[in-house]
Amino acid sequence: MSAESVQSKVAAVILKALDIAKSEGQLPCDVPSQLILDRPKNRDHGDYATSIALALAKEANMQPGVIAKVIVKTLTDNKLLTTAGISKVDIAGPGFINITLESASQGVVVTEILAGGKKFGTSNTLVGKKINLEFVSANPTGPLHLGHTRWAAVGDSLGRVLAAAGAQVSREFYVNDRGNQMDLFGASLRAAALGKARPEDGYHGEYIEDLAKEIVKSNPQITQLAESESISAFTQAGYKLQLEQQRKVLDNFGTHFDTWFSERSLYEDNFFNHSLDKLKKEGHVFEQEGAIWLRTTDFGDDKDRVMIKSDGTFAYFASDSAYYVSKRERGFNLCIYMLGADHHGYLGRIKALAACAGDDPEKDVEVLIGQMVKIIEDGAELKLSKRAGTIITLEELVEKVGTDAARYTLIRFPTDTPMVMDVDLLRKNTNENPVYYVQYAHARICAVLRNAKELGINYGLKFYAPELLNHERERELVGLLAQYPKVLLSAAQLRQPHRVARYIEELAAQYHRFYNDCRVLPLGDEKVSDLNSARATLSQATAQVISNGLDLLGVNAPEKM
Known part of the structure; x- marks a missing residue:
């Protein structure tokens, strides 16, 4: 029985109580066909809570508190609590129902975590979505700077x-390899090679x-070529070297792209005219x-x-x-553009471009x-970079x-705020x-498990x-572990x-509190007990979730620090 099925069972018995009461x-x-259960922030309020009594009050023309009492009495009189592993139900405030599980029922999530391993928390919610995720679009005329850096981390993690x-x-990385900036790039390189002054609006x-x-x-x-031919040659050579440097820096940063899409390619093999014809057919092109x-x-x-x-x-x-037409013709049913602050007007x-192409701009396109x-x-x-002459580069930050x-650090803040x-x-x-706080928690658990092995403590599913x-800190930790799939899904949606980052920080803090109040390893001459095994297994599950979360951020989960 998984953590999800425990929650489903709890919801099912409450719905059954509503049917009986009706x-x-x-x-x-x-009576509703579905019931949403919440995880109370205050663990004194139980493992789950529902506001169904408040939701039904108006239609039933009854006070929420009265409905809550009817639900609780029906659950008790019909012996429904034990079928879902519920130890008690309480009424709080104007009619909230708080539900506390038996320890065995609540602790099922640990089994699910260890059985799922790296896949714990994943889902099939977005199966069928073929997403083009475009981020870190940059000119191949210089190093990746701090503006690119935020998306290099966040975009990769979002993927x-x-x-x-x-x-x-x-x-997808969109290479801005077309336009006047490329000529200025080549002219700047040629001037540097010849020891001449670079163009005023060039690269310095x-x-x-x-x-x-x-x-x-x-x-x-x-350098012996005619000026125009030399500038063109410098442009192509510099383009190749700088693009390769951008690839190398991003690879070292743990950010890898499936496609490096050249803007210039849009004008090859008559593709632009093809895309223009498609837009004309939709009736929004005019001269x-x-x-x-x-x-x-x-x-x-x-x-x-x-x-x-x-x-x-x-x-x-x-x-x-x-470019938009290209994405859609390559089969993507959702195009996500991740743009910098200076592109807000885009x-x-x-969105209008997508509509002009006959698509649904609210469904097929997102701009972050x-x-x-x-x-x-x-x-x-x-503010200044030694190499780029402008703001700090990604390489310098690393x-x-x-x-x-x-x-x-770049990922743990909402991207819509500076x-x-x-x-x-x-x-x-x-x-x-x-x-450091999160990585240390993982390393600490690994150390605990190494010590457990040395002491002959068996841990794991068996x-x-x-x-x-049943200790308060154990219940708090298990309850928080059970929230990971929901956090991961909300992060995706x-x-x-x-x-994810904020969740694993909270999980690390919760583990430290558990570790301080619940002795995992026996002291002195104490004999190894089943409780030591259970707590070591809970620790193992916590390490797995922290590791899973860090992996989604592209951050290492060290076993020693």
Whole structure:
């Protein structure tokens, strides 16, 4: 019997009590077919709670407290409590019903965790969803900076969370490899190689010098070419090197993409004209003053968007429209765009674009906006990068605090709010550092289990006696473990992986309280007991859930620290 079936059994007996009460004339209203149970935050209020009495009060024309008394009496008189492993029911406030389980029933979740292992908490809720998750779109003209870094962590974690809920997820990096910035990139590289002043609106970081030297070293003749030919050659060589550097940095950060999609490819093999024809068939393309437009105002955009300018050149929105058509033609039934704070205006136009393509913008497209990140070191904000000449790069951040601390911290905050990273705090091996706090809890449990083995304590599914776990701290810990699947599902449905981080922080704190109040290992000459085995098994389950949560964040779960 799983934790889910325990909850289902509790809900079922309450619904049965409602049916009996209605048939006996005590409840003059329809009975719902389903019942939602909540987990009370205060464990003094039991293992589950329901507000069904309040929900039925108006239709029944009865006080909620009276309905609650009818339900509790019916449960008791018909001996329904024992069939669901309920030890007691209480009425609180205006009519809330609090339910406390027998220890054996409540402790079933530990069995489910150990049986499920790495898959515990996963579900099939999003099976059938084929999701294109686009994040860390960047120009291949420089290092990935702090703005990209937040999405590099959050996007990767969101992909893991969505997959854990059953979705088929493809992580995509959109390479902005088209436009004037590419020519400026090549001109900047050529100027650096020749020791000349770079274009005023070009690229000025130290990395340009490094790239130029590497290009010239592998192709010494490149500086002898005619200017236009030389700039083109530098552009292509620099593009290849910088893109490879971005891949390497992201791989080292634990973020891997299934597809690196080139913007330039949208204009190859007549694809843009193909996508334009598809939009024309939907009836929202029009021509005005020699330019070709998409009438996005038909679907709430603040203005129509030009795709081909009157001089025949492509506007940036041309790429947006063709790229969306490409995603849909590749079979994705949900396109999630993860954009930076400076792209807030894109929300309306991308939704309108989807509608112009004949799709449902409320179902087929989602746009997530990530707010800015500040880095504080020695009490002051860091703004300049030694290599990029602008703001701090992803590589520099990792050098300062490490991959685990950087990823965990970037993920644990809601992305729609700005955040501050304190470098000095993240270097501390103290409980003030959230990632250290969670990782230490996992390492501590691993140490406990190693000691348990040395002492001859058997633990695991074969040696687990849930009825022995009746201490308040044990019940609190088991109750919190049971919430993990619900937390994981809400993180997927709401696109909020920070919920997983906050949950495992709470779980780590709860384990420390349990460890302090409930002795897992015998002291001195005490004999090993079944209670030691049960508590060690509970510890093992806790470590599994912490490990599962950290894995969804792309963070290591160390066994020693």
